[in-house]
Amino acid sequence: MTLSRRMAVSAILLLASLLSCGTPSTPEQLHTDSVSLVIGDKSFQARFGRPATVHDDEALRVRVHLEYVLELLRQRPTEHLSPDARAARTRNLDRLEAYIRRGEFPRNDDHPDARRPTFIDSRGRICAVGYLLEQELGREAAAAIAAGFKYAFVREIDSPVLTQWAATTGLEREELEMIQPTYSVERDYGPFFSLLEQHDGRGHLSLAPGFLFDRKGDGVPVRLDLSMAFMGRYGLGPYATVSLTKLTGAPRSASALSNIDLGMVWARSVFSDAWLVLRGGLLLPTGDEDEVGSSLNATVAAKRPTQAVLFQPGALGGRVGASMLLGRAFCSSCSLRLDAGLDAYSPFYKSLQFSPRWGAGFAYSVHPFVATLEVAGARYAETPSSKSELHHTIGGSFRFIISQDDSLQPGISLSIPLEDRIKRCFLGLDLTMRY
Template sequence: MGLFLAVAAGDLQTMGPAQPELHSNAINLVIGDESFVRTHGRPVPPGLDEDERIRIHLRYVEELLRRGPVEALAPALRAARARNLDRLSDYIRRGEFPRNDDHPDPRRPTFIDARGRICAVGYLLEQDMGRAAAEAIASMHKYAFLREIHSPVWAAWAKSSGLTFRELETIQPEYATRDTSPTQTFATLERVDGASQVVAAASIPFSHRGLGVRMEMFGQYLAPWLSDGSEVWYMGMYGAFSANLTDPAAGAGISNSDVGLFFVRNFPTWGRMILRNGFIVPTSTWGQRAGEEPEGAIAQRLNDATLVQPPTTGFRFSASQMLIYPSGDCCSVRIDVGADVLPFLGSATRVTPRIGAGLGVDLPFRSSSPMFAITVEGTMAWLPDAEGALVRKGQVAASVRLLGQRHTWWKRLRPGIMTAVPIGPGLPAWVLGLDLQLLVGPTSYSSCWYETTCAW
């Protein structure tokens, strides 16, 4: 308690001389990008996911420190060292790494960021000294390298940690200024965002024509796709289908399925681009004519309404751009364009275009998890009527989703609620939707490609 009060009084002591001009463009001030180079035998590739870069560094340093000599340490320090390395392993598994909120350096240590995510060394200190002590240090030294921290709490804890000052500096990552990993999942726009996930959704149109249920699965990345001589695109699989529980007279059925590949490119400074190339599989089980789709299916996802046809085969294309707010991952804007070409096998080929846009915002609860993600979205599609002519139909929607942490399976569950107003002939006046998103695989784009074991 006395040490904590000393921090609040003025941080009078220091571990070493202050060096305000310190900079590093690598992941670590002491060893640079040695962790990635030694692990994979090549330089850090463009577009590598930031969380994965941090994870690779921390795993490398953990293994390095576990091999370090401990014979000269007193028993208490030896036990503290083992305890802190176990804590570091837990921190890596949690995968909740901070970001440089607003420091002008492109990479900078960040003790605790605006969303309450704490750095690796800060986490070790927090386990012994408590969150209040960590936040007191962060209030004075948010962007400091360890050698720049003037704090008796920090000095005392470092001496008792069982780790040398250089070893602690070797752990400390430098975090990127901008984040290209948004947490928003849009309710009515494309769900393809790169994460390995299963989404089950149901929507109730407030009319007489029943319930629409949607199931979507987006798989793990298969491999990087080489572009311009560097690994900047990544490829994955997806699959989706809809069940429609309509009124008793119309019965129930499963729509045509949508399966294919998606490609994602991360742009480290401003966002990501997503391409989707799918194949419409004729699995429909009802015999309604085009233009007589059950409202439940259209209500859940207007963009997928062209799939709700008699058995047909075709292609589905889309391109999405996600723009990330440059000061962290609190906000994103998504713009979608796409088209279906169907039927591929049939008397005529029809192209049905669609467009959409949305804004997503995370509520910035400092030092708190879970959080909430809010989206506002709009879509427009040109869908066939009973005579085959294309009719413009639209939808405006809003959603709220609960965001949990990722280090346990139940915290990967992300329940959401959506309300939408479809606009166009043959659509319900109002829709209420519920869905449940489950992150089922590695939480970053390249976990299974760059690592020998996936970061589940």
């Protein structure tokens, strides 16, 4: 290498060294996989004697953490504080206790970290530190901080409002950091029920074949249900349902495509572990059915009576419904769901018909399994010439949760119509993807 080339290389290396020394390093972004940046999952370990996992209930993890920190802060000596500071500290710890009792904790809406503080989430639920600030300065002050530091840890929040307020709380900055939990992404509104309406406020794609067994011996009707819903950030999104029925193993051939159900579904948390889900949609006819296909539809409508209106030949109309989903009903692993709805439709050869429907389901979860017991009913006419009557079905399902985020849930179900002295039963399989 020539002397001039060596000098050029040396000059480039010297310049790069000077530039690197003069460039400030980017601060490392804070991150934790625990419920607290400061104390980790000590609270869960102290309560249950084991580490927390992603399968533990999120609200339980947050509540246990806040209860642990509240007790810890109440035990700390306060002799060094002024009377005003001691009074402020007592007031804020009492507010924290009230916040814990209320049990409305936010979730990580869309931050890529699996666990992250969330000052105020998209549903308006506020974090513990935000709640204390809100009680003193009002919602507008809390919302202003959330606008700039929604997912920030306390030590990352560069806000004069927070700094000035923190100095009046009787709590050290480190104690506020200790209070602040992290939150996971909202994963579930409850288990996926097979017999009830499948549109429960969470996005899903489900493909479910079902097989009818009865005492007639003239073939096995096979029904294929396709159900999907796409939920937005604010709990609102479209859904669609359609079914295809085929008679197999019989001398005669028959098939029938159900009417199409299209609509919107909206879900909102009404308190701690309870969700209200509202649905509204249109029934779009797929055309007239022949006599055999119509009879086939009437046979398989009993598999899920809440959707029996879909099998009325040429029905055109609308449907509305509501569901209440109660998490941790009766126990930490239990869920309860109650359904009610009304269909109004005009089938071929008949005037406007009304069909009320209802249902209830109970689920018990032991990860990675979920078992359900369900009952559903509706008032409808099986054929265009028959009288509208009550029809009820009882069923259950067993589901295996494959993925940690509960997204892939294959299951098996059994449903039995309660009319005709239990002469029929449906065995169903499904592959459901939830998100």
